[in-house]
Amino acid sequence: MQKDHENWYTSWFDTPYYHILYKDRDYSEAGKFMDILTSFLKLPKNSEILDLACGKGRHAQYLNKIGYQVTGVDLSPESIAYAKQFENSGLHFEEHDMRLPYPKKFDAVFNLFTSFGYFDEEEDNLRTIKSIKTELKLKGFGVIDFLNSEYLKNHIVRNESKIIDGITFHIERYIDNDYIIKNIRFENNNQEHFYTERVRALTISDFKSYFKEATIKLQHCFGDYQLNTFKEETSKRLILIFN
Numbered sequence: 001m002q003k004d005h006e007n008w009y010t011s012w013f014d015t016p017y018y019h020i021l022y023k024d025r026d027y028s029e030a031g032k033f034m035d036i037l038t039s040f041l042k043l044p045k046n047s048e049i050l051d052l053a054c055g056k057g058r059h060a061q062y063l064n065k066i067g068y069q070v071t072g073v074d075l076s077p078e079s080i081a082y083a084k085q086f087e088n089s090g091l092h093f094e095e096h097d098m099r100l101p102y103p104k105k106f107d108a109v110f111n112l113f114t115s116f117g118y119f120d121e122e123e124d125n126l127r128t129i130k131s132i133k134t135e136l137k138l139k140g141f142g143v144i145d146f147l148n149s150e151y152l153k154n155h156i157v158r159n160e161s162k163i164i165d166g167i168t169f170h171i172e173r174y175i176d177n178d179y180i181i182k183n184i185r186f187e188n189n190n191q192e193h194f195y196t197e198r199v200r201a202l203t204i205s206d207f208k209s210y211f212k213e214a215t216i217k218l219q220h221c222f223g224d225y226q227l228n229t230f231k232e233e234t235s236k237r238l239i240l241i242f243n
Helices: 008-013 016-021 027-040 058-065 076-086 121-133 149-156 204-213
Strands: 048-054 069-074 091-096 106-111 136-147 159-166 167-176 179-188 190-198 218-222 237-242
Touching: 016 159, 016 167, 016 179, 027 058, 027 149, 048 058, 048 121, 048 179, 058 069, 058 076, 076 091, 091 190, 106 121, 106 218, 121 136, 121 204, 136 149, 167 204, 204 218
Parallel strands: 048 069, 048 106, 069 091, 106 136
Antiparallel strands: 136 237, 159 167, 167 179, 179 190, 218 237
């Protein structure tokens, strides 16, 4: 059971319950997004891609399947241990903190499915952006796939319950002090569990400030996985392409 939010991502991501709760993620949509994104970026086959905060490696596996050399990194030992079973000559997984530069350069660095904004310290978000910059080859592209905070503020589902694998997850969402909070409560094997997800409600203006300080140029901004134009009031996602 999670004790506090200081490192909620390390305690929550390493539990089997995290993967149970999110097992219904649309893998088909993830694959289509990778097809559209790599086509838009005109990434030749065998290009080297870093999947930053890769989780169990679903995007990394797909990218490798369609012809790319992929390194997936994540802070979670459990996720990396699981992902390693899929390794091959063109697919590698490793534990790594995304706030620190990975010691290699890539044609593209992908940070997908709202895997940003976890940290309490503003400097850590900027450190991550600067690290991505150092991980890119001269003509490489960085991609951050984040939620659209402005849309979420107006469409937040405050309470819901989901039954998955016989476990009833009770989920409460709210926004507090510019953080999007998701409290997750459930019982399993006669034991009560409570976890919290806590993500900064970053806006496009926040990212532009990071990019300016890191001397990074925002090239494109999209609002969904089909790469339609970003609209702050109606887009569900905030997809940033930069170098």
